[in-house]
Amino acid sequence: MISVDYTFVLKDVIGENGLEKIDIGKYENDVSKAIDTIIEDHEKGKLSFLNLPSDFSPVQEIESFVRDMPFSYENIIIVGIGGSSLGIQAIYQALLPYYNNIFGKPKVFFLENVDPETIYEFFENIEIEKSIAVVITKSGSTAETMSQFMILKDVFDKKFKEKASERIIVITDPEKGDLLKIAKKEGFKTFAIPQNVGGRFSVLTPVGLLPAELAGIPSRKILEGAESVLNKIKNKDIFKNPAALVAVILLEYFKRGRNIYVMFPYSSKLYLLADWFRQLWAESLGKRYDKSGKEIKWGQTPVKALGAVDQHSQVQLYMEGPDDKIFGFLEVKNKRKDMKIPEILEEYSSTSYLRGHKISALIDSEKKGTELALAKNGKPSFTYTFEKISPESIGEFFIMMEMQTAIAGEILNLDTYNQPGVELGKKLTYAFLGREGFDLSAVRDILTKVKK
């Protein structure tokens, strides 16, 4: 349901900044080896993300859990951050009406950032008695999530008394972590994030699927969409595998000085997919060392832009600025809803040409216009075309991006699945909060200089 068109990266079309097919084709061995490694790691059980779309048992559990819920609810509160939030936000934006269904029910809310002002305002206003909460952290110990969970638990306990435990659902590691222990003690229903699936690769686990189902989105179809494309993204022919193709295009352009990858959906509904992807690409591939210990400081910065909005903000820079970007558009072929611009105001030149057009014609024309103008300026771009926004196509996109990232990581010979760079900041935060066993010794040198 999603196709990739790379016409506007080709040298024949955009000139000297373009690629020849051989520039892509030369990665054939790299891609082949990468795919072998990824599949092998899955068969060995070292990795699991690619196995998720073929296993419908979590979906069955989710479906029956939601079907059998003993009460109704009007608010879903998601407590989570990063990989425990971004995928859910993307699913809701794409598949619920308007923004987070604010005109309808159930409404969905996120306790994500530890922003004191918004958290206060949330608890001041939310109708707790109509709410359920889903608390998500793979480690079971994320500071932002645990602190908000503690506030929420306290509020739920006071409101629901002994019934509070029915209203809190936990998604975490199946075997370890404090949140799992708490859940067992309190009697919260728990769902598992399988071993060997990292947070940023977890959207096709209950992390994404349970919130979807709770909001009335058929989680099974998200998984079916992902499953439908499995063979395609394992294909070793780069030109027949969109995950490999885009991985190679992005790697090649990074080598050529394009350290910024702009993901540019021409659809408000797909904007947060770019935000979800931003974590996946940045955290997986932004690495100081490769697997052999060599310093590489690799990292292509993913930037999200929104069409047509950012034509009025970023396109001036994209057109005329440095040759440091590669653009990936997302477009939607068949819109689920559309509106016609009414046949009024015929006497003005800036309205008469719009009359009678559909809004879809306007946004489609803007995308084509921007793409061609960039091409004319020698700026490379490619396009993902969604046949339609649906649970299936969103699922397909998730697994395609995950495979693309995994392939890129193998070709770069780095550890795609760790995040050693965030440890120091976390430890310092703990130290500032007085957590036992943590101190500021790692930055004592800097602190001394600052105080001078």
Add this chain to the structure above:
Amino acid sequence: MISVDYTFVLKDVIGENGLEKIDIGKYENDVSKAIDTIIEDHEKGKLSFLNLPSDFSPVQEIESFVRDMPFSYENIIIVGIGGSSLGIQAIYQALLPYYNNIFGKPKVFFLENVDPETIYEFFENIEIEKSIAVVITKSGSTAETMSQFMILKDVFDKKFKEKASERIIVITDPEKGDLLKIAKKEGFKTFAIPQNVGGRFSVLTPVGLLPAELAGIPSRKILEGAESVLNKIKNKDIFKNPAALVAVILLEYFKRGRNIYVMFPYSSKLYLLADWFRQLWAESLGKRYDKSGKEIKWGQTPVKALGAVDQHSQVQLYMEGPDDKIFGFLEVKNKRKDMKIPEILEEYSSTSYLRGHKISALIDSEKKGTELALAKNGKPSFTYTFEKISPESIGEFFIMMEMQTAIAGEILNLDTYNQPGVELGKKLTYAFLGREGFDLSAVRDILTKVKK
């Protein structure tokens, strides 16, 4: 009310990637000349953005208009895009409760993107009879705005009949453009965007001030905040002028290969200020040619990140990836609201250290932890500290960023106020929509190659 701390760009503190004071001080003449030119252009009337904070007559008009409105309203619909939307979104996010006051009244909505699905869903659900609309376009002809205005006008005409014109307010050029003509004919109330104030510099005109006042935010205070800092941002001593200081830091780091500027608010309320700034910096300074016609392809890509959320998405890349970024944090000293983490769950190590802390302590610790960890890795950053989020501090930030951008543009010797790079895309869009006088001849060469 806003101070800048540049400790963590200093070589003494962060090592070889840092700057010495002389690296900043050497811009003394450049800055002095730039400020002279900007002030002179204002005195001559060539530019106006810096004059806005001293002129309270638009605010008076806005105050009495809002005070005397003959009906009440529960929904404010803003129709505008780019500079006619981003500043308003930033004001609302900072100064209305929760997100766009969705728990209260008036609620605020944006018709910005020409996304057919969200526009359909909006009109399907919005209670028109409780709504007013503000239609904003400097040129009076922006395609996205005019098309949505046409739909809205049609809907309002049907609902309110001859009273519709009371419900639509127009902000546009005071002398020209189709929207002005339509407003006069229909009897809409109009407010002016002064001559010589471009869209992205217009937030301190009625563009930002009227929507603020309509939502109950005292627009006068926004302007007062901006006025309070005028002398400071005209100071020729770089180290006493935060606008000049940051301009110089960013220019110097761009020269040193840092083509990405991450604006990193540690506050959900200030996140959209980064989005507003993104247009200002990108569109003003992303230029192919300087004023002498020399090709420069300048452009530092502004990226918005949100603390603490993006610690779980981007910080891995920021810590370990290429040395291609300079970071500007925004932090808030005194929170308007706060919450205490309850003293529960003492028996778990991942909750016991959080007990009794305020949420503000957590986010402040995370900011300090991230800043120090970046510094330890030799990554430069500076911080804007807001004493408090208020109409005054938001106004101050707006004018400070505008002056910073103007100074940078003068030092780079480019035209800060035009956007020639967006013209081609616009013309092609018109051509695709069949607008008279527009065709695809500019990209015929590319289209021929694509068809092959």
